[in-house]
Amino acid sequence: MGAAVGAIVIGASAGALDALSVILPALPEGFSLPVIVVVHIPPDKRSVLAELFQAKCRVPVREAEDKEPIVGGTVYFAPPDYHLLVEADKHLSLSSDEPVLFSRPSIDVLFESAADAYGPALIAIVLTGANHDGAKGMRAVVDAGGSGIVQSPEGAFATAMPEAAIAMCPTASVLSLSAIAAYLQEV
Amino acid sequence: MTDTTASEKTEDIEIRLLLDALYTRYHYDFRNYAMASIKRRLKQGREQLGFPTFSAMQESLLHDPAMLAHLLRYLTVHVSEMFRDPSYFKAIREKVVPHLRTYPSLKVWIAGCSRGEELYSLVILFREEGLEDRTLFYATDISQDALQEAEAGIFTMDRIPLFTENHRKSGGKSSLSDYYQAAYGRVSFDKSLRRNVVFSDHSLVTDAVFGEMNLISCRNVLIYFDRDLQDRALGLFKDSLARKGFLGLGAKESLRFSNEGAAFTDFVRDEKIYQRRGD
Numbered sequence: 189m190g191a192a193v194g195a196i197v198i199g200a201s202a203g204a205l206d207a208l209s210v211i212l213p214a215l216p217e218g219f220s221l222p223v224i225v226v227v228h229i230p231p232d233k234r235s236v237l238a239e240l241f242q243a244k245c246r247v248p249v250r251e252a253e254d255k256e257p258i259v260g261g262t263v264y265f266a267p268p269d270y271h272l273l274v275e276a277d278k279h280l281s282l283s284s285d286e287p288v289l290f291s292r293p294s295i296d297v298l299f300e301s302a303a304d305a306y307g308p309a310l311i312a313i314v315l316t317g318a319n320h321d322g323a324k325g326m327r328a329v330v331d332a333g334g335s336g337i338v339q340s341p342e343g344a345f346a347t348a349m350p351e352a353a354i355a356m357c358p359t360a361s362v363l364s365l366s367a368i369a370a371y372l373q374e375v
Numbered sequence: 376m377t378d379t380t381a382s383e384k385t386e387d388i389e390i391r392l393l394l395d396a397l398y399t400r401y402h403y404d405f406r407n408y409a410m411a412s413i414k415r416r417l418k419q420g421r422e423q424l425g426f427p428t429f430s431a432m433q434e435s436l437l438h439d440p441a442m443l444a445h446l447l448r449y450l451t452v453h454v455s456e457m458f459r460d461p462s463y464f465k466a467i468r469e470k471v472v473p474h475l476r477t478y479p480s481l482k483v484w485i486a487g488c489s490r491g492e493e494l495y496s497l498v499i500l501f502r503e504e505g506l507e508d509r510t511l512f513y514a515t516d517i518s519q520d521a522l523q524e525a526e527a528g529i530f531t532m533d534r535i536p537l538f539t540e541n542h543r544k545s546g547g548k549s550s551l552s553d554y555y556q557a558a559y560g561r562v563s564f565d566k567s568l569r570r571n572v573v574f575s576d577h578s579l580v581t582d583a584v585f586g587e588m589n590l591i592s593c594r595n596v597l598i599y600f601d602r603d604l605q606d607r608a609l610g611l612f613k614d615s616l617a618r619k620g621f622l623g624l625g626a627k628e629s630l631r632f633s634n635e636g637a638a639f640t641d642f643v644r645d646e647k648i649y650q651r652r653g654d
Contacts, residue, residue, distance in 0.1 A: 285453070
């Protein structure tokens with residue numbers, strides 16, 4: 189990879205809480221990159237993800253707001269029932285467009301827009317999940333010169349999502365959760 | 376890798392030119408929309424309409440007015456539900472309606488009404504609260520197709536359980552089924568709901584103030600705009616509201632980043648309901 193990394197995007201579905209609990213709390217204080225996360229959550233719930241992880245993490249964690257400038261060292265969660273996108277000038281925007289693969293927020297929508305905005309300076313991570321969201325998005329990230337990392341299906345709570353991502357992006361690194369956590373500390 | 380980056384840049388140029396053509400030729404102005412989502416929709420349109428490039432799409436758009444409707448379908452139709460975010464409508468009912476009751480006549484503007492879900496929700500709420508007869512509703516959108524659908528008031532049956540549940544959670548005082556008739560997998564909302572509604576073609580981007588509103592409800596429209604355009608629209612809302620009039624935005628929209636924020640006070644903060652200052 190070598191090129192300077194500008195942002196990290198993460199997508200997770202079934203089993204997301206446990207998986208993210210390995211990765212996000214391991215981010216060191218003073219971590220310099222923005223981390224933008226889509227987790228599939230039911231639309232009618234007020235999301236508690238940001239609060240939950242803020243209590244566990246050493247970096248600021250928040251729910252993304254529309255037209256918010258992306259700040260390094262911050263973890264952003266997509267709000268329930270909205271897509272989260274990255275604009276070319278590096279701010280976040282939300283949309284109420286139709287669900288993609290039955291999901292809103294959609295991992296593909298985040299990844300594809302982030303690939304456009306960051307090009308080669310992006311790391312995309314697909315974690316556990318029981319659908320195919322994220323595979324197409326990771327493909328867009330890799331095609332734009334960015335890096336793909338997939339949670340190893342053997343250790344995943346649900347294997348469909350990592351398997352789909354690997355099938356679509358054979359060049360992606362396949363790592364265990366603890367290896368992903370260790371890798372991010374070195375970025 | 377270099378090739379990919381270069382071709383993506385070409386695509387951005389093409390999109391800018393396409394949106395310029397759309398504006399110059401037809402006066403639909405999407406140039407200051409939030410680009411990430413516009414780009415996604417345009418790509419979908421390009422694929423489904425079978426164009427190899429956005430330039431090819433642009434050529435067709437310039438020479439064939441029939442393309443306009445096709446393209447607008449991708450750019451404008453936003454999905455909503457009746458009583459989406461029931462707590463918003465509950466707050467309108469419990470906090471805003473008591474103020475509105477003190478006026479002998481009312482004007483309500485549903486800006487960016489799309490297919491009418493928000494409009495019908497508010498008309499039903501106003502009927503339940505006994506305010507419908509003194510209220511004139513303005514439902515506006517830039518899309519003629521959407522306005523026609525809103526005016527028809529027809530929705531597919533599969534959406535009704537969600538609408539019904541939302542209506543109940545919003546504190547609905549009647550049964551949603553009182554307002555529609557079902558046939559052949561679709562429901563048709565009662566035309567009496569439209570007796571005080573004016574449907575009109577209006578753009579928040581290029582058109583002017585709409586006068587003396589007591590309530591403007593504009594949910595999940597501003598998120599599609601960039602920050603400059605959000606400011607323009609919010610300025611338009613400020614100038615269109617009566618003193619102490621109310622503005623309701625979507626759950627994830629706020630005045631926090633806007634230059635127009637100072638003209639409003641928080642009325643129900645969690646529901647993004649604002650009140651115009653009395654000056």
